Amino acid sequence: MTDTATEIDRSKMQVSDEVAIQINNMNKWYGTFHVLRDINLTVNRGERIVIAGPSGSGKSTMIRCINRLEEHQQGDIIVDGTELTSDLKNIDKIRSEVGMCFQHFNLFPHLTILENCTLAPIWVRKTPKKEAEETAMHFLEKVKIPDQANKYPGQLSGGQQQRVAIARSLCMKPRIMLFDEPTSALDPEMIKEVLDTMIELAEEGMTMLCVTHEMGFARQVANRVIFMDQGQIVEQNEPEEFFNNPQSERTKLFLSQILGH
Amino acid sequence: MSDLSYVRTEMLEQKAPPASSVGLVGWLRANLFSSVGNSILTVVTLFFLLSLLASMMPWIFLGIWNADSLSHCREIFAERYGDSTEYACWAVVRDRWDQIIFGYSFGNLNEGLYWRPLVGLALIILALLPILYPNVPRVLYVATAASLFLYPWLIWGGSIWGPLTIALCIIAGVFIYRFASRFMIMAFAMPVAIVGTALLIYFAMAPVAGALGSAVPIELQSVPSREISGFVLSITIGIVAIVASLPIAVLLALGRQSDLFIVNKLSTGFIEIIRGVPLITLIFVATVLMKYFLPSSVDLDPVLAVMVLVTLFTAAYIAEVIRGGLAALPKGQYEAADALGLTYWQAQRLIILPQALKISIPGIVSNFISVFKDTTLVSIVALNDPLGISDSIRSDSDWNGIVWELYGFIAIVFWLFCFSMSRYSLWLERQLQTGHR
Ligand SMILES: Nc1ncnc2c1ncn2[C@@H]1O[C@H](COP(=O)(O)OP(=O)(O)OP(=O)(O)O)[C@@H](O)[C@H]1O
Ligand SMILES: [Mg+2]
Numbered sequence: 015m016t017d018t019a020t021e022i023d024r025s026k027m028q029v030s031d032e033v034a035i036q037i038n039n040m041n042k043w044y045g046t047f048h049v050l051r052d053i054n055l056t057v058n059r060g061e062r063i064v065i066a067g068p069s070g071s072g073k074s075t076m077i078r079c080i081n082r083l084e085e086h087q088q089g090d091i092i093v094d095g096t097e098l099t100s101d102l103k104n105i106d107k108i109r110s111e112v113g114m115c116f117q118h119f120n121l122f123p124h125l126t127i128l129e130n131c132t133l134a135p136i137w138v139r140k141t142p143k144k145e146a147e148e149t150a151m152h153f154l155e156k157v158k159i160p161d162q163a164n165k166y167p168g169q170l171s172g173g174q175q176q177r178v179a180i181a182r183s184l185c186m187k188p189r190i191m192l193f194d195e196p197t198s199a200l201d202p203e204m205i206k207e208v209l210d211t212m213i214e215l216a217e218e219g220m221t222m223l224c225v226t227h228e229m230g231f232a233r234q235v236a237n238r239v240i241f242m243d244q245g246q247i248v249e250q251n252e253p254e255e256f257f258n259n260p261q262s263e264r265t266k267l268f269l270s271q272i273l274g275h
Numbered sequence: 276m277s278d279l280s281y282v283r284t285e286m287l288e289q290k291a292p293p294a295s296s297v298g299l300v301g302w303l304r305a306n307l308f309s310s311v312g313n314s315i316l317t318v319v320t321l322f323f324l325l326s327l328l329a330s331m332m333p334w335i336f337l338g339i340w341n342a343d344s345l346s347h348c349r350e351i352f353a354e355r356y357g358d359s360t361e362y363a364c365w366a367v368v369r370d371r372w373d374q375i376i377f378g379y380s381f382g383n384l385n386e387g388l389y390w391r392p393l394v395g396l397a398l399i400i401l402a403l404l405p406i407l408y409p410n411v412p413r414v415l416y417v418a419t420a421a422s423l424f425l426y427p428w429l430i431w432g433g434s435i436w437g438p439l440t441i442a443l444c445i446i447a448g449v450f451i452y453r454f455a456s457r458f459m460i461m462a463f464a465m466p467v468a469i470v471g472t473a474l475l476i477y478f479a480m481a482p483v484a485g486a487l488g489s490a491v492p493i494e495l496q497s498v499p500s501r502e503i504s505g506f507v508l509s510i511t512i513g514i515v516a517i518v519a520s521l522p523i524a525v526l527l528a529l530g531r532q533s534d535l536f537i538v539n540k541l542s543t544g545f546i547e548i549i550r551g552v553p554l555i556t557l558i559f560v561a562t563v564l565m566k567y568f569l570p571s572s573v574d575l576d577p578v579l580a581v582m583v584l585v586t587l588f589t590a591a592y593i594a595e596v597i598r599g600g601l602a603a604l605p606k607g608q609y610e611a612a613d614a615l616g617l618t619y620w621q622a623q624r625l626i627i628l629p630q631a632l633k634i635s636i637p638g639i640v641s642n643f644i645s646v647f648k649d650t651t652l653v654s655i656v657a658l659n660d661p662l663g664i665s666d667s668i669r670s671d672s673d674w675n676g677i678v679w680e681l682y683g684f685i686a687i688v689f690w691l692f693c694f695s696m697s698r699y700s701l702w703l704e705r706q707l708q709t710g711h712r
Pocket of ligand 2: 073074075194195
């Protein structure tokens with residue numbers, strides 16, 4: 015596990031009472047396979063949640079339901095007061111409020127870094143091009159790669175690409191960010207630069223849901239760790255409690271495997 | 276252990292590569308004589324190439340350009356070279372090139388009309404520039420729009436007010452769409468606008484065009500469809516097919532990927548049916564058999580029918596090429612586009628299609644090249660493609676017996692077009708290269 019030695023600033027990392035995401039009794043099936051079972055989750059604004067669990071436990075599926083990359087069949091998901099139904103208007107509204115970063119970055123290889131970042135603001139938010147470019151440069155500076163703006167994704171390293179992907183999401187000024195294993199396709203040296211970017215984001219009070227195996231990050235940044243297994247939320251707790259005093263057998267086994275060596 | 280340690284303090288200078296790996300000798304050695312087997316192959320191939328050239332070169336270069344007929348050519352050969360060997364009689368090309376290129380309608384029967392297809396071709400080149408090259412001023416799209424109406428007028432002739440009124444009706448259609456989309460969603464506004472435009476064209480075109488025509492008569496001598504021939508015919512059909520098939524193909528490919536049941540089945544059915552039937556059969560059915568089914572009052576324009584068919588035929592093939600390109604894109608691209616909140620059409624236009632089409636360029640251009648050559652199949656419905664014209668040149672008593680010269684000339688013209696398309700596609704692929712992936 016990468017240890018991030020940087021002291022982090024907790025002053026802005028406050029959780030408000032306002033609810034950002036509310037998931038009630040959500041169920042999902044792939045055909046006859048019951049992937050998500052009775053998920054109940056409330057995320058307040060400003061929370062930083064790390065979701066852990068063994069492979070195939072449904073972590074990705076759950077966060078992908080939040081912006082409708084996957085469709086749930088039962089229960090309801092309310093994001094920022096808007097309920098996710100098959101109504102396209104709601105889906106578009108939620109997607110423009112919720113940013114997402116993927117394991118494999120998914121940058122658009124035929125567009126430059128700058129174009130990757132301005133595309134959605136220009137077409138979805140109808141921001142004038144010049145303004146969109148200024149915003150994009152602002153966020154590229156934030157992730158520390160403004161000098162790569164005119165290159166293509168194929169010319170960047172993995173860590174740089176993932177930071178661009180984060181900047182691209184931020185350009186939409188999202189109120190919630192979802193991360194699906196943002197560092198697991200990266201070499202150890204690049205993991206740190208991406209985690210640093212994410213920590214910075216957390217320090218600014220962004221609401222974050224993060225699927226990751228970086229337990230150092232979880233300890234340092236998260237205010238809640240959720241453990242999933244077989245499509246269910248098995249346990250959730252504050253990081254200290256979660257790591258030092260896990261309740262369920264399944265969690266203990268998982269933690270011993272992941273921290274054991 | 277310490278006596279084993281070694282740290283280099285200065286880096287060595289690079290040395291020049293050995294002489295045997297650079298320059299002409301190096302190239303020859305690497306590419307032609309790298310092994311015994313390879314050397315033998317090189318020598319044998321060179322021998323065949325040289326003997327082929329030795330027999331062809333005199334025929335081509337000792338041929339003559341100035342003569343009135345084939346027998347005249349032969350007289351000159353006998354006189355000049357003394358033996359009875361045959362050389363090329365290029366005089367036939369010099370005499371009839373304009374018929375082959377411009378056809379009967381604009382060729383040497385009507386010499387004053389060369390300008391019409393030439394202006395048409397220039398217009399098309401101008402119209403294609405902004406589409407083909409990224410750095411051309413966008414103003415040229417005006418030429419693109421204009422050529423849609425002016426090119427048919429230049430080729431078929433008649434009053435200019437016909438095509439212009441159609442253009443006006445379509446512009447009116449765009450306004451109908453703008454107006455309608457204020458009250459309803461796009462899916463309804465579109466059909467309303469299309470029906471509106473069709474009604475306008477159906478009811479208003481004839482009287483308006485007639486009135487304008489009698490007020491300000493601007494007319495070109497009209498050319499019946501059947502008389503359009505030679506390369507003018509091939510190029511007209513080819514360009515229409517190429518330009519019109521691409522958007523249809525994109526829609527078909529998207530349709531085949533679609534989750535909407537009816538759209539999906541219709542696209543799949545269309546593609547599979549068209550691909551299952553040879554082009555020649557389609558052309559034959561559309562022009563010859565359709566006559567029996569249609570009421571006799573409907574006059575089926577053979578060139579138009581062929582254009583429609585060749586377009587649909589090409590579209591079906593290209594749709595499959597594009598489907599391959601779509602399938603090659605990682606799913607993450609769709610997800611990233613969705614996650615950013617782009618709508619289906621925005622995602623297709625900005626993210627998916629640019630990449631899918633880029634992957635498909637070689638396949639698409641191959642199809643363009645083959646459809647351009649397939650335009651010679653129109654001879655089956657008695658239209659005169661360049662080969663048809665060469666047949667009738669041969670049936671003239673002056674040039675009876677000439678074969679290779681005409682075919683050679685036609686082949687060279689076809690090759691020029693096809694080769695340019697192929698080079699363009701290579702250039703485009705290089706332009707669109709954006710780093711390794
Ligand atoms: N499109 C699909 N069709 C059918 N089954 C699927 C599909 N996508 C995922 N699954 C199944 O759903 C389960 C949960 O998948 P999910 O990707 O959410 O797991 P995960 O917790 O993210 O695992 P990992 O840590 O490996 O990413 C797995 O058993 C997987 O096989
Ligand atoms: Mg996953």
